Amino acid sequence: MNTEKIANCIVERIVARSVMVPLEYPVKTSVGTVDASPLVLIDLYLSNGIVGHAYVFTYTPLALESTRVLVQSLGTVLCGQALAPYAFDRLLAARLRLIGRSGIAMMACAGLDMAAWDALAKAHGLPLAELLGGKVRPVPAYDSHSMDGETIGLLRAERAVDAGFRAIKIKIGYKDLRDDCHIVEVIRKRIGSEVDLMVDYNQSLSVPEAQRRIRALQQYGLSWIEEPTLQEDYAGHARIRTQAALPIQMGENWCGVEEMQRALDAGACDLGMPDVMKIGGVTGWLKAAALAEMRGLPMSSHIFQEISAHLLAVTPTAHWLERMDLAGPVLAKPLAFRDGAAVPDDAPGTGVAWNEEAVARFGV
Numbered sequence: 578m579n580t581e582k583i584a585n586c587i588v589e590r591i592v593a594r595s596v597m598v599p600l601e602y603p604v605k606t607s608v609g610t611v612d613a614s615p616l617v618l619i620d621l622y623l624s625n626g627i628v629g630h631a632y633v634f635t636y637t638p639l640a641l642e643s644t645r646v647l648v649q650s651l652g653t654v655l656c657g658q659a660l661a662p663y664a665f666d667r668l669l670a671a672r673l674r675l676i677g678r679s680g681i682a683m684m685a686c687a688g689l690d691m692a693a694w695d696a697l698a699k700a701h702g703l704p705l706a707e708l709l710g711g712k713v714r715p716v717p718a719y720d721s722h723s724m725d726g727e728t729i730g731l732l733r734a735e736r737a738v739d740a741g742f743r744a745i746k747i748k749i750g751y752k753d754l755r756d757d758c759h760i761v762e763v764i765r766k767r768i769g770s771e772v773d774l775m776v777d778y779n780q781s782l783s784v785p786e787a788q789r790r791i792r793a794l795q796q797y798g799l800s801w802i803e804e805p806t807l808q809e810d811y812a813g814h815a816r817i818r819t820q821a822a823l824p825i826q827m828g829e830n831w832c833g834v835e836e837m838q839r840a841l842d843a844g845a846c847d848l849g850m851p852d853v854m855k856i857g858g859v860t861g862w863l864k865a866a867a868l869a870e871m872r873g874l875p876m877s878s879h880i881f882q883e884i885s886a887h888l889l890a891v892t893p894t895a896h897w898l899e900r901m902d903l904a905g906p907v908l909a910k911p912l913a914f915r916d917g918a919a920v921p922d923d924a925p926g927t928g929v930a931w932n933e934e935a936v937a938r939f940g941v
């Protein structure tokens with residue numbers, strides 16, 4: 578540990594940049610398509626020369642510039658402060674108390690939080706998982722696919738199994754239930770019964786329609802049904818869950834651990850998958866992990882695969898890491914996967930650093 582470096586960890590400045598990163602496959606869902614990945618890249622500079630990195634994903638380019646500006650302006654609150662992510666979280670929460678910390682305000686706070694934790698881990702010379710008291714280890718991952726149709730769906734499923742993945746998720750919610758059943762059936766046939774298969778409805782069904790479709794899908798041995806109905810309808814999820822013989826998964830849209838708690842109190846799901854950004858960064862994730870442990874809730878991650886690989890290593894009920902690469906082309910060293918597991922390297926920090934040449938190319 579470098580004590581001199583830690584003593585000199587004063588935040589000097591924050592730089593936020595926007596990029597549009599090309600995707601190998603567009604993210605197609607029943608409610609819309611993401612063709613390229615809109616990211617705000619955050620650099621948190623310390624007085625001792627350490628730089629913390631993180632990115633936030635804004636889903637739509639329409640929110641890219643406003644998120645970037647908010648990161649930049651909230652970052653001014655941290656400038657001149659000694660590096661302390663928990664204190665920063667309280668400070669930003671206080672500043673946003675009257676406006677409320679949700680939507681892009683939460684995303685911006687979480688991005689700053691992740692950059693601060695990255696910088697702190699680097700100051701200690703430790704990978705994030707070890708700074709948090711855990712060990713860097715391979716984390717079981719599922720390969721996350723889209724509403725790809727049969728030809729591309731089968732191709733991706735084959736590629737995933739060949740690459741060693743033991744679990745695959747596909748997005749469904751086709752116009753007709755028969756189409757949902759058909760794609761699940763052909764993919765199940767191709768990958769066999771030994772590979773886990775999950776499906777994601779991306780909130781697209783009414784409660785009765787979800788109940789009808791889940792009944793029909795029960796024969797395919799699915800490992801979970803994700804967000805069958807509107808994510809904020811916890812009571813609706815709970816009604817679906819009481820009738821379903823398949824586990825109900827949700828959590829990527831919980832904004833802060835308070836929403837996670839409300840969902841669990843409502844009995845909305847069997848499994849949880851907070852998004853490290855929406856749940857409030859590393860600081861929010863740690864609270865979510867404690868809540869999941871108390872409620873006996875298996876906890877998976879949502880996108881943000883690099884930092885999630887560290888966080889699942891210290892999550893008592895860790896379940897699956899989602900492999901969905903939204904940042905790879907702008908990273909200096911994309912996260913490695915081997916034998917169906919994410920394998921973070923043991924360099925200090927979270928493993929997020931930029932390929933500056935690519936950042937310049939995809940800059941907005």
Ligand SMILES: [Mg+2]
Nearest residue numbers: 777779803829
């Ligand atoms: Mg999902």
